[in-house]
Amino acid sequence: MPASIVLFEDNDRLRESLTYLLNMNGYTVMGSYGQCSEASLIARVYKPDVVLMDIDMPGISGIAGVQMIKESNPDTAVIMYTVFEDDEKLFQCLCAGANGYLLKKTPPAKLFDAINEVLEGGAPMSPIIAQKVLSTFRTKQEVNKYNLSLREKEVLQWLSKGYSIKMIATEMDIAFDTVRSHLKNIYQKLHVNCGKEAIAKALSERIV
């Protein structure tokens, strides 16, 4: 049985090309849409094996689209198909439940590979994207990008747990003002102006 596919893509020309291309290559395109408003219904009724989802569409974005589809029919694999390669959108899509993430510059042959890969339960991603995903696990290596001393790292770790200066001083058994002194140096090295920024940076860049 050929894999059933539904497309969401607001560019008419591209949508039609994709439909043609997929139908010519052994897939069954059950529907193709220029926006996501009916995504929930479509997922519930057609129960497609795969959805190709653009992000930038009029009305509801593809990110919300993934959510709608995954809520309506979690078995449908959703592959993002977009020009965006920024971390923000990427991780929003992954959190929303996307099963794959392809950039639009992907050649058709790789697109077919990707569809076959999700059908096997995999997670096809363009190289740059896969890179970003894996790099979220990397610890080490860049850790010393900011040249923090041992003691400074220790202070930053406590800070990142939400501890106040007073509590950090107690934990590390040093004076209140010493902690403040370390913090001042940390802020300089991280190029931030306050503890909240430092925590945000430390946790999002995993430098603790």
Next chain:
Amino acid sequence: MPASIVLFEDNDRLRESLTYLLNMNGYTVMGSYGQCSEASLIARVYKPDVVLMDIDMPGISGIAGVQMIKESNPDTAVIMYTVFEDDEKLFQCLCAGANGYLLKKTPPAKLFDAINEVLEGGAPMSPIIAQKVLSTFRTKQEVNKYNLSLREKEVLQWLSKGYSIKMIATEMDIAFDTVRSHLKNIYQKLHVNCGKEAIAKALSERIV
């Protein structure tokens, strides 16, 4: 120029088969080893494009092996090649800097695909593995554990970027005191006492 490859695999038969197979298919196997003790040196001297790394080897494990190679020559892409598919080993490898993760049941054709994929900067993974990796991003379910209102979530998002109250007020175009009012409610709902704790909780539990 054919891609240069180094193998680490303690099973002699498999190691020789792989060497033969890769050499027959346009790759240059520069070396193959039954254990990791010389991994650092090998990476520094040969600077291979790709390393295929087993996990379970006598002496130093492949997980430590990845670390050694990545420290010696970060440009070498390391693909894990193992029978293990448990979360523990998988994420240890990813944290150590692995660029891909293949199960040994992978057919040769896919192995070649994978090598080509890392050479393009990608992250080849067996379907089951890719699934596990993506599932770490899925949020949902617990998102509303703290019952934050829309506006409160918005404030918390800005806060988590390290913004001051004044800056948040400007961004959201509401009064300074309104932001403080929202924050007070957020702190209550999150059971924290200050913005730093809130950021720590928000970022570590991914509730933003």
Next chain:
DNA sequence: ACAATAATCACTCAAATGAGTTAGTTATGC
């Protein structure tokens, strides 16, 4: 119609924090 909730804004007060400055001690490396 009424209760509950969300969102808005204001005021006070005490505590926490950031910025600036200075300085003593101990390692480390050249």
Next chain:
DNA sequence: GCATAACTAACTCATTTGAGTGATTATTGT
């Protein structure tokens, strides 16, 4: 032996923040 850096500590001053209290408006569900 001397420069450099890390770690330690103290002081001041202005700003930011948390906690308490109170209030208005709009929306929603019963």
